[in-house]
Amino acid sequence: MAADNINQEIRVRIAPSPSGHLHVGTARTAVYNWLFARKHGGTFILRIEDTDQSRSFAEMTESIMDSLKWLGLDWDEGPYFQSKRTELYQQAADRLLEQGRAYYCYCMREELEARRTEAMAAGRNPLYNRCCRRLTAEQRAAREAEGREKVMRIAIPENGTTTFEDLVLGPLTKGNDELDDFIILRADWNPTYNFVCAVDDVEMRISHVIRGNDHVTNTFKQVLVYRALDATPPYFAHLPLILGQDKKKISKRQGAVAVTEYRDQGYLPEAFMNFLALLGWSPGDDREYLPRTELIAAFGLERVTSTNPVFDTDKLTWLNGQYIRDMDDNKLLTLLQPILMEAGLATRLEIETRWHWMLKIIHSLKERLHFLTDIIAMGAFYFRGEFGYEEQGVAKYFRKDGTSEILTALADEFAKIPEERFNQESSEQALRALAESRGAKVAQLIHPLRLALTGSTKGPGMFEITDILGRDNCLKRIARSLEYIKTLGPPE
């Protein structure tokens, strides 16, 4: 099978419906479409599927576009709004009606619903019985005279089969007796999804329809619309569905499902995109970390998997850490700035005027961050001296005999260093010299010092901390810890 057909102009689209924020499943679909377009120099189109007025919200369109932009999925055409193209659909529907390829249906909703339920209960496929397709002109006139509500249905061939070639699943066929005359125009004369989707794909000259697996049954219906329209169907590629931890189609129940939520959790768009790309596709070699350009170069529909992947946050988090570590310090700080400001750790002015100092902080924490937001918990001590001391650390280091003496001696040594000469090297030298003179291991000084300076037993290298804090802050914090130690009972 011709997988990536590049003998024609490549035009793909992402067609979200603005009923909610951008869903991770839709985002994944968008990533695949975008990669495919970029790989082949094609066109990536954004089309908003808002034919259902009651479920479409303008603010969701905004949110969806924000999320796409955040992911770096820039579109070349659109957004097109289906709600603004109703004329096109109605013209197409009228044409089908004239050609006898569509007809009016006067069946009532309740009636249809009842038949459907009954059929399913009886173990039959709940298809429309086509009663209105066989209406005589008189019967039709009678119903019109009654003023009955009507919809328009497509008249599909009653015999034969409908087939399409799927680039992921292979050729798929379905007997037309398993399909029915579905509604194309609602009672309010708004067109339905399967109809507009096909009409638009024809009109927009879409070459490849890349979308979720949950659309395979729709595809048969849409192929029928293409035929009715005398149009050639595009290539289809149905992606496996992303499953939640419970192995069900991922939904709100199992946690975050909107791209915005992941953004707010501190995930990087590059990492998120990389992760999404790997959900149902692999480059064929051992690479897992594939930045945008590598993704584009490696991408191909022929390597799309057919098994449904589970959305595994652990791997996403790992990837996020990789991207954070590889990021330029300045860029990282730029991204961290709003987070620091919002957490109240630093003001814009402080960050901008002490940029170099901030860079040191970022650098010291960089390889420890999994999320951008980790900076808050991990870096707070750099900005604030009024922290509590970690309980286990207190037990282990502060309640030990001689700790006060050690810290006092250390403070004395630090105090001897002029503030402007106090840095990583000089502070380390001072501590090491003190340790040696006391016949102690440096670790014996470092552990209590770390606790005194940061409140924690873990964190960046000791002398990165002393350097960043500066002499006076170190002295203040040591003094504060000594006060604290006094309040502790005698060591046991």
Added chain:
RNA sequence: GUCCCCAUCGUCUAGCCCGGCCUAGGACACCGCCCUUUCACGGCGGCGACACGAGUUCGAAUCUCGUUGGGGACGCCA
């Protein structure tokens, strides 16, 4: 219920189309060791899978059938 799709470590996957190179490879997670002032990073190692049953074949993760399991679709939603 009916129809469709899928089936390799806990998870993402390579291998499958063109059977032998597979004592099934990589990654995440987990565990251990190393590095080391802690944590993290990094390095090394460990744990861990071809759903089951038939068949075809000298030989099957790879081909066929069945079973089981999972997923999806059956709307005047998209």
